[in-house]
Amino acid sequence: MDDWVALLRGVNVGGITIRSADLAAEFTALGFDRVRTVLASGNVTFAATGERADLKATIESALRRRFGYEAWIILALRSEVVAAVTAFPFDADDPARQPWVIFCSDDTVMRLLLEAGPGLDPAVDPVAPGPGVVYWNPVKGTTGETPFAKLIARSRFRATTTNRNLRTLRKILA
Template sequence: MTEWVALLRGVNVGGVTIRGAELRDVATSIGLDDARTVLASGNLLFRAAGARGDLTARIEKALSARFDYDARIVLVTRDEVAAAIAGFPFDEEDGERQPYVVFCLREQTRRALVDAAADLDGEVDPVADAPGVVYWNPAKGTTVSTPFAKVLAGRAYRETTTNRNLRTLRKIAG
């Protein structure tokens, strides 16, 4: 059995509200073991056998049916979360900045984000890449207004990425 983390996209913002208990119920109803949520309900931890693609499809289908929205998740292993934390290349103790990890559904998405960031001011939008993720370290209060924030908000990326603060990831990793 693999320890998985389902990172839900776009919940508890924009009108889609999913409570932790409801999310656990959905997970249990489709046979996921030891399901629990961390912090906001957009973070589901569970154990299951099976391929990533099959599990992703099963979870998205169940969420869509239960909550009547076009559910999208990024499914990663708990080890992949730990690797993303360990690889954070910026000063996570810098109280003036937000330590973000952008999880990408596809490798081409990750490459496109890194390419888009290459032409941006690295002081305004510090960005670095690693397998499956893009690290971003914007100044607090600018996470919706920097050039990279605007790239991330584009439709192509909204549907294929999800962001988590490094502090949230540390709680997920336990």
């Protein structure tokens, strides 16, 4: 049995509200073990056997059916999340910055996001590659305004990316 982290995209924002207890109940109903939700932003840890693609399809289908929205998740092994957190390349304790980790389920999308990096101002939009992720460390209060913020907000990336603050990821792993 593997330990997984499901990162739901767009939950409890934009009118899509899912209570943590309901989310945990759905994962439990799917037959997963050790189900735990973390914060109210669509983070679920659980244990299961199976292939990533099959688990992802099962979870997304169940979420669509139960909660009535176009569900997209990023599904990562716990060890992959640990690796992403450990490799964060910027000063995660800088109080002036927001340490973000962008998870990508599509290598082409990740490459597109990283290709934007060299054209960005590193003082505004520091971006770096990581193990299956893109790191981003903008100034606090600018996470919706910078060129990179506008890039990752495009609808074409909706089904294949989600971002989490490094502090949230540490809580997920705790």
